[in-house]
Amino acid sequence: MPGLSRKFRSSATNRLNLAPETRLLLTFLASLFSLIFSSGLSLGILALVSAVYMLLEVRPKAVIIVYLAFAVMAAIALSCLKIISLFVPVMREQPLSAAFLPFVRMSISLNVILPLALNSKLSELANTLGRLKFPGIIKLPLIITIRFIPTFFNDLQLLREAVAIRFRGLSGPLFWLRHPLLLWRVFFMPLVVRLIRSADDLAIAAELKGLSASTDFGGGKILLANSDKIALCLTTISISMAYMAGQLSAL
Amino acid sequence: MNSDITTSDGSGAQVSGAKPSLKNRLSALLDGRGLFKTHELVTIGLFAAGSRAASLTVALVGGGMNPVTMIIRSAVHSALLLVLLAKVPRTGALTMATLVGGLLSFFLLGQAMMTLPMVIIVTALTEVFIKVLGGLERRPNLGILAIIISELLTRVINIALGLVTFREQPGLIIMVAFISAFSYLGIILGLFGGKKMIKELRHAGLIA
Amino acid sequence: MLKVQSLTFTHAASNLPAVIDANFELEPGRALLVTGPSGGGKSTLLSLLAGLAPGFLKGKLTGSIVLDGRSPQDPGLWAENVGLMTQNPESQFLAGSVLDEIYLTLRCRGKTGPQAQQAAEERLSALGISDIRDQSVFKLSEGQKQKVILAALTALKPKVLLLDEPSANLDPEALVSLSQTLKMLVSEGLSLIIADHRLAWLRPVCQDILVLNNGQTVYRGGFSPLEDDNFRSHLGLRAVTLSSFDNLPKAPMGSGPGVWVDNLTFSYRGGPPILEDLNLRVDYDKVTAVVGPSGRGKTTVARVMCGLEKPQSGRVVFQDAPLKEAYGTVVLQNTDHQLYMPKVSSEIDLALAPGKKSRPTPTPKALEILEAYGLCHLADRHPQSLSGGEKQRLAVAVGLARPTKLLVLDEPTSGLDGLNLKLMSNQINLAAQRGTAVMVITHDSELVNLAANQVFDMGPSPS
Numbered sequence: 001m002p003g004l005s006r007k008f009r010s011s012a013t014n015r016l017n018l019a020p021e022t023r024l025l026l027t028f029l030a031s032l033f034s035l036i037f038s039s040g041l042s043l044g045i046l047a048l049v050s051a052v053y054m055l056l057e058v059r060p061k062a063v064i065i066v067y068l069a070f071a072v073m074a075a076i077a078l079s080c081l082k083i084i085s086l087f088v089p090v091m092r093e094q095p096l097s098a099a100f101l102p103f104v105r106m107s108i109s110l111n112v113i114l115p116l117a118l119n120s121k122l123s124e125l126a127n128t129l130g131r132l133k134f135p136g137i138i139k140l141p142l143i144i145t146i147r148f149i150p151t152f153f154n155d156l157q158l159l160r161e162a163v164a165i166r167f168r169g170l171s172g173p174l175f176w177l178r179h180p181l182l183l184w185r186v187f188f189m190p191l192v193v194r195l196i197r198s199a200d201d202l203a204i205a206a207e208l209k210g211l212s213a214s215t216d217f218g219g220g221k222i223l224l225a226n227s228d229k230i231a232l233c234l235t236t237i238s239i240s241m242a243y244m245a246g247q248l249s250a251l
Numbered sequence: 252m253n254s255d256i257t258t259s260d261g262s263g264a265q266v267s268g269a270k271p272s273l274k275n276r277l278s279a280l281l282d283g284r285g286l287f288k289t290h291e292l293v294t295i296g297l298f299a300a301g302s303r304a305a306s307l308t309v310a311l312v313g314g315g316m317n318p319v320t321m322i323i324r325s326a327v328h329s330a331l332l333l334v335l336l337a338k339v340p341r342t343g344a345l346t347m348a349t350l351v352g353g354l355l356s357f358f359l360l361g362q363a364m365m366t367l368p369m370v371i372i373v374t375a376l377t378e379v380f381i382k383v384l385g386g387l388e389r390r391p392n393l394g395i396l397a398i399i400i401s402e403l404l405t406r407v408i409n410i411a412l413g414l415v416t417f418r419e420q421p422g423l424i425i426m427v428a429f430i431s432a433f434s435y436l437g438i439i440l441g442l443f444g445g446k447k448m449i450k451e452l453r454h455a456g457l458i459a
Numbered sequence: 460m461l462k463v464q465s466l467t468f469t470h471a472a473s474n475l476p477a478v479i480d481a482n483f484e485l486e487p488g489r490a491l492l493v494t495g496p497s498g499g500g501k502s503t504l505l506s507l508l509a510g511l512a513p514g515f516l517k518g519k520l521t522g523s524i525v526l527d528g529r530s531p532q533d534p535g536l537w538a539e540n541v542g543l544m545t546q547n548p549e550s551q552f553l554a555g556s557v558l559d560e561i562y563l564t565l566r567c568r569g570k571t572g573p574q575a576q577q578a579a580e581e582r583l584s585a586l587g588i589s590d591i592r593d594q595s596v597f598k599l600s601e602g603q604k605q606k607v608i609l610a611a612l613t614a615l616k617p618k619v620l621l622l623d624e625p626s627a628n629l630d631p632e633a634l635v636s637l638s639q640t641l642k643m644l645v646s647e648g649l650s651l652i653i654a655d656h657r658l659a660w661l662r663p664v665c666q667d668i669l670v671l672n673n674g675q676t677v678y679r680g681g682f683s684p685l686e687d688d689n690f691r692s693h694l695g696l697r698a699v700t701l702s703s704f705d706n707l708p709k710a711p712m713g714s715g716p717g718v719w720v721d722n723l724t725f726s727y728r729g730g731p732p733i734l735e736d737l738n739l740r741v742d743y744d745k746v747t748a749v750v751g752p753s754g755r756g757k758t759t760v761a762r763v764m765c766g767l768e769k770p771q772s773g774r775v776v777f778q779d780a781p782l783k784e785a786y787g788t789v790v791l792q793n794t795d796h797q798l799y800m801p802k803v804s805s806e807i808d809l810a811l812a813p814g815k816k817s818r819p820t821p822t823p824k825a826l827e828i829l830e831a832y833g834l835c836h837l838a839d840r841h842p843q844s845l846s847g848g849e850k851q852r853l854a855v856a857v858g859l860a861r862p863t864k865l866l867v868l869d870e871p872t873s874g875l876d877g878l879n880l881k882l883m884s885n886q887i888n889l890a891a892q893r894g895t896a897v898m899v900i901t902h903d904s905e906l907v908n909l910a911a912n913q914v915f916d917m918g919p920s921p922s
Contacts, residue, residue: 143553144553146555147552147553147554147555150597151549151597154597155796158791158793158796159796161767161791161796162791162796162797164767165765165767165788165789166788166797166810166813166857167813168766168786168788185799185800186799189799190795190796190798190799193795193843194795194796197795198550200515201545201547201550201551202550202553203515204511204515204534204545205550205551205552205553206553207514207515207534207535207538208509208534208535208538208542208543208551209535209538209553209563209564209567210535210536210538210539210567210568211535211553211563211567212535212567
């Protein structure tokens with residue numbers, strides 16, 4: 001769509017100026033090869049390269065918050081493992097590197113997911129779907145979803161305020177802990193009602209507009225900028241280097 | 252409607268002549284013609300998005316990886332799926348919702364990238380099984396069984412992926428198993444809530 | 460020409476028909492006003508004319524609708540000739556920005572990209588909204604949203620336009636603008652059918668009137684019988700002339716018996732100030748109407764007074780109120796978010812005793828409150844199954860069920876007919892007499908004259 005296409009590459013959050021398709025491909029390749037590679041050296045190279053990509057695309061504050069949460073989760077998992085190994089002797093014989101490799105693998109995924117999650121705009125999705133030639137049966141509900149997500153979060157906000165007003169002087173964690181079912185009723189039930197009403201409203205709007213799964217939403221052709229081409233070349237080189245490093249370390 | 256004058260706008264026009272080619276039939280299928288109506292696709296899309304957004308909100312409020320949050324997230328997800336199946340009792344609705352929700356997570360969060368194809372396949376197989384039992388169109392209550400089976404198989408796939416990810420340290424798979432067990436418990440609890448909710452939504456006239 | 464003959468419709472969940480034997484004709488370039496008491500069948504009639512039954516609106520339909528030899532078979536194709544603007548235009552948007560919305564409408568009808576782009580630009584220009592072409596549809600005022608929908612609908616060059624309660628959320632300035640736009644469309648040869656409670660603004664637009672009561676046509680003809688007060692009062696219709704409230708005293712400022720705001724300044728994060736050094740007092744025992752154009756900060760001041768927003772400077776004081784009672788209750792415009800329970804009566808019981816286990820039978824106090832708001836016969840109904848006007852009354856009843864120092868009502872009469880407007884005004888006055896400071900945010904001059912003791916004007920539009 002004309003208005004949407006102007007926001008195709010938003011420079012405010014997408015510092016490397018990558019197309020959404022490029023970011024998706026990078027995420028897919030990194031996740032796939034992190035599963036394929038077993039060598040610590042290969043995974044280390046991928047982790048390093050993906051970390052550089054993440055740091056170029058994501059604000060340092062967000063990286064620190066997410067990595068702190070990741071560290072807490074890893075610590076809990078390793079502690080549980082330690083407890084299990086007290087009862088299962090065979091698990092005590094694992095080398096130290098083996099304990100960390102799964103987390104390196106997870107960190108590679110995290111490094112590529114973060115730029116995608118924090119930089120993707122709902123409005124970009126419509127064009128991406130158009131360019132990727134998705135079948136109409138998938139494209140239609142996804143396009144409607146783009147329209148709906150802001151409404152959903154607005155509904156959540158209104159709901160939160162309505163509950164805050166209605167239960168003023170009573171609400172507070174203790175009140176809700178004593179009445180968990182009321183929490184379900186006052187938050188979840190109106191949300192479902194709003195969901196159904198939005199579905200009915202948008203369904204009528206779509207029908208009256210003549211929108212159907214065979215509607216051509218446009219979106220144009222996939223045009224890769226130099227930044228996309230460089231990113232894809234560097235990804236190929238990094239994966240090849242990681243592969244060769246793995247082969248060498250096995251000798 | 253009783254009308255002396257019928258439409259001449261071509262809405263009921265039939266193309267006579269040879270049978271449509273396989274390519275045309277496949278194209279019609281992918282465009283949703285004959286499979287879902289526009290309003291059904293809209294409803295499926297909205298519920299898939301609503302389920303993902305609600306799960307995300309619960310995770311943000313509840314602090315992510317703790318059993319209570321995991322149970323609530325899954326309960327919300329399964330309750331919404333059940334309401335969707337009550338609103339669109341059609342074979343394929345569950346698979347479409349899973350596909351749309353998965354693609355949304357994939358495009359916006361980079362999630363479910365590795366498991367999505369397998370999850371779609373097992374959900375579709377579940378729907379075939381439900382169709383054999385009579386189908387949602389004739390027996391809407393089978394929606395509960397469809398969700399129980401497909402969500403169980405989804406967790407099996409997640410554990411299998413965990414086995415690959417944690418192959419150097421298989422003990423960690425216990426964590427994945429625990430997460431899957433808690434979230435599955437949430438799925439079951441959500442189905443109870445969803446069933447009650449459907450009754451109330453019918454009373455409110457929001458579901459036929 | 461549009462011909463409607465013997466049109467009758469009964470909702471699937473009801474035994475009584477919502478529209479009974481409707482008959483009328485509408486020539487090109489004429490506007491028909493459909494009015495009548497709440498629940499009279501106005502919105503249902505518009506849905507039928509839009510071809511939504513029986514596909515979306517389930518039920519039994521008989522009779523005929525014919526436009527230049529065609530009848531509605533497929534709502535999507537019918538919409539090329541008969542466009543519908545619903546009460547909440549935001550619910551009709553499928554795209555994110557203004558231009559995209561019109562562009563998408565045209566693409567859906569088979570126009571190529573350049574054709575759609577050109578036609579969209581032309582419609583924006585014709586309706587005088589080219590300046591907002593790139594704005595997000597979610598950030599527009601209600602009046603702008605309606606114009607975007609009108610631009611999208613008229614881009615398809617339909618023969619008939621249906622408008623459901625277009626005045627519901629508009630300020631007087633936006634109403635005048637909408638009235639001018641509609642007159643322009645009529646002069647271009649378009650036929651309009653407008654369902655609305657507020658009659659005054661439609662006088663220069665509509666030549667024909669249809670009054671529906673309980674689904675039946677009780678009057679069909681010109682505007683003149685509506686001038687008769689007895690005729691309108693008998694049918695529960697609103698006024699046909701805009702009333703002035705200049706004679707009402709201005710709301711006081713500074714400390715005193717009431718809830719007062721002292722030099723309040725507020726802006727949303729990163730935005731320009733919405734309120735600057737505002738001083739206002741809402742007296743206990745009185746109803747204070749807060750009026751002014753959209754975007755002037757009426758709702759914002761209420762949000763600050765009720766603690767939903769924190770001001771950058773200034774304060775809100777609940778005079779002579781203990782700290783634990785120093786808070787306000789606000790009844791928001793969208794009632795869907797404020798009703799939670801499975802029954803109307805249990806909604807009141809929850810408000811009376813929050814957290815107590817819901818009872819199978821309503822308490823006498825709940826029934827008494829429902830009676831006062833004319834909702835007693837609906838006690839067992841699900842709140843979400845009520846009409847817009849009924850939900851508004853229930854939301855106000857809930858807001859007043861518990862004693863509160865400050866009650867804010869945000870546009871409480873947007874979907875109310877004349878009878879229910881009077882009922883609501885009485886209840887608001889009773890609440891004030893019990894010692895509550897009542898603040899009514901409204902564009903409705905009829906409500907101001909009926910209910911308010913004093914008026915606070917927020918001033919002209921910031922633009």
